[in-house]
Amino acid sequence: MSEQTVAAEATSANGSASIPVPVGLGDAASAAREAFGVTVTSSAVERAAWLRAGAEALDGHLDELVPLADEETHLGTARLTGELARTSAQLRLFADVVLEGSYLEATIDHPDPAATPPRPDLRRMLRPLGPVAVFGASNFPVAFSVAGGDTASALAAGCPVIVKNHSAHARLGRRTAEIVTAALQAAGAPAGILTLVEGRQTGADLVAHPAVRAVGFTGSLHGGRALFDLATGRPDPIPFYGELSAVNPVLITPAALAARGDELAAGLAGSFTLGVGQFCTNPGVVLAPAGSGFADLVTTAVGTPTPARMLTDGIADAYAQGLAGLAAHDGVEVVTGRLAQLPGTGTPTVLATTAQAVLEDPAALLTECFGPATLIVEYDHPDDALDVIRAVGGSLTATVHAEPHEDLTGIVAVLTEIAGRILFTGWPTGVAVSWAQTHGGPWPATTSIHTSVGAAAIRRFLRPITYQDAPDHVLPPELRDTNPHRIPRRINGQLQLP
Template sequence: MTAGASAAVGLAPDRSAGPTTPGALDAAVEAAAAAFDQGRRVDPATRAGWLEAIAAGLEQDAGGLVETAAWETHLGTARLEGELKRTVFQLRLFAAEIRQGEHFDATIDHEDPAWGMGPRPDLRRYNVPLGVVGVFGASNFPFAFSVMGGDSASALAAGCSVVHKAHDAHRELAARTARVVADALDAAGAPSGLFSLVTGRQAGEGLVDHPLVKAIGFTGSTAGGRALLDRIAARPEPIPFFGELGGINAVFVAPNAWAARRAEILTGYAGSFTLGMGQFCTKPGLLFVPAGDAAGIRAQLVEALAGFAPSRLLSDRLHAGYADAVATLRDSAGVDVLVAGDFAEEPAPTVLHTTAEEVRKDPHLLRQEMFGPASLVVEYRDQAELPGLADLLEGQLTTTLQAQEDDDVSELVARLADISGRVLWNGWPTGVTVSYAQHHGGPYPATTSNTTSVGTAAIRRFLRPVAYQSFPASRLPEPLQDSNPWRVPQRVDGVWQHPAGRTCVGGAGKEGQQ
């Protein structure tokens, strides 16, 4: 094991080691900066091999990783196995993506004395990695959005180095995962310090403040994300902050769909807002339905939830926050209880109820996130109200429309696209596949940028463009050379050219939904 890999593991091997000290944090960031300088110009195939080595290492230790995660998070083995499978798939998909080289966006404008606005010099532009990226892991996805989750994987794929701040909810798993990652990178010949792990609040603050850190990735609460955003803005050199802060994920049911499929819709809704004990960032927290039959809605939901088997939430702290959020909304004016749950150690689902009139009086009713198995049903009287109700919402990761082909929802769809990162038709938002066209983001407070944290496009968050003007051929980076030694797609004088024989598609398969 190299010195960098040893440092990565040694920072937080277990709880008894305590939080990372300021000196150890500084050493980790400096090692990451040195690793970035050493590895920033490796060819795509080499970098892809590093990602594949991590994937293989995670697979090899899958049993131990899942066992540790099950003990530490209260999540079931089947769920954790699926999440680890997604994580491995994502690494291999990103490896296939960067082998293609499209993320470089290599663009070449040859010198042209006859250019329409006057003589044009030789200009060449491509994307380069940002540098050291600090990543904050999430509590609710101990694999997919944690140590080697989407932020870490996409940053490494872009060519950055990563210092990961472990989430306190699963520090043992974080340490074990970090050992696997460090060992895999070491065996694959990656630069020492390319990936490391730190723990503790002080280390997290120091990571955000460190002058060698060039971007931060975060998945967590709105309050936590906002605190990091403000701290980053106060740096002498503000840096990009790619924060996913959550959302309510409203679902709108049009009248014709309600008349045709009410039982089906309510059953799907019940399954979606309780999936994973309601601890998914895409959980539907609002359901807008036509007014007139609250008793029938209650009966259908009670039936749909009859077989639900509750389990513990991820942590005591999260449980307390969930109970407080539900109680706050339940006790608000104009809100009543449709399905009574509880705040037991393994809480039963809660469904609250209000009307469009009440939320127009107090739009904050639509903005209370209940991170757990609870949701709010809002009854409206006329379909014409729906665009205006959508206007009361804050930025959303997802919005969903349950509608029939003959429902006139064009205006509503346009409003939902304005406030959402992903708009679904006759589906449910829980289930974010890792793919090429995926977008997992949305206007603030859903996220702090207009980028995605899921899918191959996530790689581009950690890149920035650089143009070279009138450089000699021998001094140009490989993606910008006319000889194209890395055989990446190039846009030459306005025309895209793909290397002969290369099919510019991924090859990781069709799995990876979570």
Template structure:
């Protein structure tokens, strides 16, 4: 089913009419609307999980946990709105003695206007209709129009119905949340003149096409895309020697989590040559579970991606097989060397969505450094080292390549917190902002300054009587309530 251009225009027009109400809404009202949406999703969890399991085959346990994450995100952003620092309120008082004389300036961040959100396939709740992009856009004071993912259309429709009804019942205006379906509607959505920003989680190809549409408009808009990521991992010789078995167990568990369909899956792992780490992994893979992939398109692409990697003359199979049973995906571990990666990154470092990882053997620090420089931007980078390892050069590269650097554990799993950074250099994302955590709100805000404005015409949060309860900076001095 595809939304007609007429219906799309109606939904976006409704969002545009709702935008001034959202922008002017008080912190109390906006937080209440977000919590109402969360409460409604929790109340309908049984119904939604059943639909999601039919469409995605992710299983009840995983899906119930994802509903909890989704409603937790909405409640987190309600607290972000109430806390108020996201507004970045800044005041410089007038100073006639300055050279030149300085006017009074009052600055804040405000909502950009209607936002388009594109749902992801691999998180039908947390990165979908009511997921993090939608939650952060609403928290910023913007209505949202979501483009549903084709992998779970019934879930998308029902979720949108529940959330839209909950928002309106709580007092939010009509048009606060809309839903469109179909690729053509998605393309038209990002080009609609009333849409002021877009958030996307999905493939590199699809994201780049939408990015080009957004920036190619007569009035270009920001496009916040989370695209491809290989999430490099570096294991030092000392780390493998001292805890190789545990590292192998952690890797296999991480690369098979969600049948390898997490955006933070460790897709390339640099291991010391001759360390025997490949043998440790090979013993564990037969006991790891695979399963069905999310969509027919992803299912068809997985063996093709494996074949593309295995065709390189440097690649050999450590465990599993590129020959996959129809309709399912089983774990595969491949092996190559650092020289090949440095020479052919466009082949060996292309993301393969599914339960596969590539072990890259390096002979010395120089070979490791050269290969790491070829790694594209990623969401995460992981370094497993011992206290006496000299890893400054490796760490310097990893910091340039990723938005989150781990020193313990594995990258799958993203905490939804104030401090989280879920983003990275291209092609991981199209921006420097996070799509998870409190500061994801910053994507859907723009700065505005009021110069010499009468108090009565200022937004309420910029008036003097609001400052005792809001974090703000006045004449360079930060004040907390």
């Protein structure tokens, strides 16, 4: 569908006019533009109240949303219950972020006629970009979809959101939009602050629409690159914040493997099979010392590989094709698992190769195989392992397992070049939502230098503006001398806390 309106409607909690979900793109864009006139001047207190209302509404409909999500995605009630709790927690986190205020980067330089050149009164802060497009993700039907992290951070910034619903869980997306939109409006948010559109072509049209000032996307490298090109190819190019593809390398040192090989194997098995491997942080390439037998340890930890239902038939087909491509490569061995996947399912599969084979053909072997698979790469020397990691390119995470006495200076330097989050224990699946989190990395992990998870995700939907010699009464409250909202500010180069 593109411009037609689906008949499903919801009535807001305060009995106001019904809200069509989804709506046509033209109506959504017009409503978002109108809503921006309100959100751009809204206070932190108002936006925090809107976000918390959305969180309360999601929590209040848990018993309805979780079964609906499981019916469409097969991810299980335990996983989905936790994901919904994460989603409402994200909304509450961003309520805290906007009230705390440091995200605005409020900066004041008082006049200094003695400076070279003379300095006028300059006051700078970040302001919202305008309406934002958000694409729902297939593998996180709640936390990276209609009311997920992109939406939460955009709303917190003061940007209305137009969500492109994901077809893999379309009914869940519609119902979530109904619930959250009604809650936002009941809390005083303007109509049009959150709308839903559907359809592949509508998604492309959404990126190209002149009302849209930025895009948040989580999905495939192919699809994300196509939309990225649309965003940057517009007459007025806009930022496209895409989270796309990652193999998330793991390096295990000989000392770590000797000290706790069974523990590491069990940890890897639990991580790469979690959620049928359908995580963007899945540890897809694991470097282990040659001759260590680590692949056999992982096989034992996996046990009898059992097929499990994947999100969609398309994802299952792509997983099977990816496995077949890896297995057909010279030097790659299928240690456990099956290449002939049952329709719609994925079976845990462990493959093994050598660092030399990878370095001879990195494009073929260092590719994301989205599903429950991991490639064990045996290395003879730590330098070989680091060369493989360099060949990975950008990734969301990189992990090193070592012993306390080992010098990791060189290893950390390489991991820092290619990843947005570096782990020293544990496994990369699982992304905490917090002030310090980074979920991003160099291309092809993402298309930007920003994070899509955590408090700093709000920075994507803001731009700086400086006021020069402005009368106090025309300044935003955050830049006035009285600092009425009591936010942190930098004045004449010195950070001042309220």
